[in-house]
Amino acid sequence: MATHPYSTLSPERVLDAIEAQGYRCDGRINALNSYENRVFQVGIEDEPPLIAKFYRPERWSLAQIEEEHLFCAELTAAEWPVVAPLIGPNGLTAHEDNGFIFSLFTRFGGHAPEPSNLDTIELLGRSLGRLHAIGAQRDFKYRPAITVESYGRGSREFLLNNQCIPSSLVDSYATLTRDILERVDSIFESTPHEALRLHADCHLGNILWRDDRAVFVDFDDCRMGPAVQDLWMLLSGDRLEQTQQLEALLEGYEMFYDFDDRELELIESLRTLRMMHHAAWLARRWSDPAFPRAFPWFNTERYWGEHILELREQLSALQEPPLERMGGNI
Structure with missing residues (x-):
């Protein structure tokens, strides 16, 4: 008997539901x-x-x-x-x-923005500044926040408690993530930041570019969190390239909303938490037939070995000076 939540969602049911809306x-x-x-x-x-x-x-x-x-x-x-x-x-x-x-x-068509175009990045910054100016006006009452507990510790506990990691790598993962979360806890506790309503999944795939403007989609993951969460995923390349992009992004952003540079200290912590959360998300959804088809490399020793290596690199990144504006200090 089919038990997956989407097993009963047939094309006929989809069409009937839409027609019921007129x-x-x-x-x-x-x-x-x-x-x-x-x-x-x-x-x-x-x-x-x-x-x-x-x-x-x-x-x-x-x-x-x-x-x-x-x-x-x-x-x-x-x-x-x-x-x-x-x-x-x-x-x-x-x-x-x-x-x-x-x-x-x-339906709205478009393509992802070009991250190497600094004019485009500045325009995205303007949009995000306006978004956060609106988001800061009140808090979410029901939707959760991005926290070390939910994205980091909760992900770690799920993976370890449900035997998702190959036995040969369990100790490595457990020790490494314990050290990571101690460091991330310390960074969050020592870095002033305020939570506001965010898009929270603001990568380029959730932005449609058409007619020289950006339109944002998929607020399914919107949560409370620090403003920098909606900014860091738009940065790419080496440190110099990211610094140039950050400068353009904040130039547009601060036309509408002030940014606290101290939040830049959170970027690598947020990146690490997203990586841990993503691995746990795949494990939590593995019973959904769509996931083994789309992510056949998951649930293999090679995947977990590479994931642990990436987390080791993140632990090193957490020790490095944070990204900062050109010629400025936090």
């Missing part, structure tokens, strides 16, 4: 590249296609999903560039259908 589907349905949720492009008679997102059951509560949507509504009202969920005939953006919560979006 649309007439033309039968075309294409699954899009998404693992945590299930996302489809659905043809609509005499209208452009819609994007339907079916949230993973039991990941977020209805209140948490509605809070994500309310944040997007605030951003839309401020004319911030986000693809927000559509409002249904019942006035809601999150709809329930036989155990699933789903939302509908207009």
Whole structure:
């Protein structure tokens, strides 16, 4: 008997759920590249296609999903560039259908921004400055925060307690991650930072560039956290390149919101926590048939050996001076 949460989500059920919102589907349905949720492009008679997102059951509560949507509504009202969920005939953006919560979006095409273009980076900084100015106006009530406990210690405990790591590497992983979390705890405790509402998964794949402007998508992971969380994933290359990108990013950002340079100390900690969280996410989702197909290299000794090596490099990075503005000191 199928037990996976998406095992009953047939194309017919997807189409029926959308038609219950007042649309007439033309039968075309294409699954899009998404693992945590299930996302489809659905043809609509005499209208452009819609994007339907079916949230993973039991990941977020209805209140948490509605809070994500309310944040997007605030951003839309401020004319911030986000693809927000559509409002249904019942006035809601999150709809329930036989155990699933789903939302509908207009289709918006584009490509990822070019990170080597400093003018583009400055424009992204402007958008993020506006985002954080809005995000700082109030806190999330239901959605969680990015913390060392949830992203780091919780990930470590899950992997060790559920025998996810090959036995030959368990001791290495346990010792290394203990040392990492001690260092990350120390950095977080000694670095002043304030939590505000964030996108929280602000990598280039969640930004669509079209007509010389950026539009942000997928607020599924929005959380409370330090402002720098939405900035560091836009930096790439060697230290000089990242410093130049940081300068451009903050030049645009501070047109709308002040940035505390002390938060730059958190970048490598946040990068490390994301790596630990990602490994645990794959392990937690391994019973979903989509994951072994998409990540066949996971759950192998080679993967864990490379993961441990990457974490060792991060432990070294945590000892290094943080990134800083050109010619400046934190």
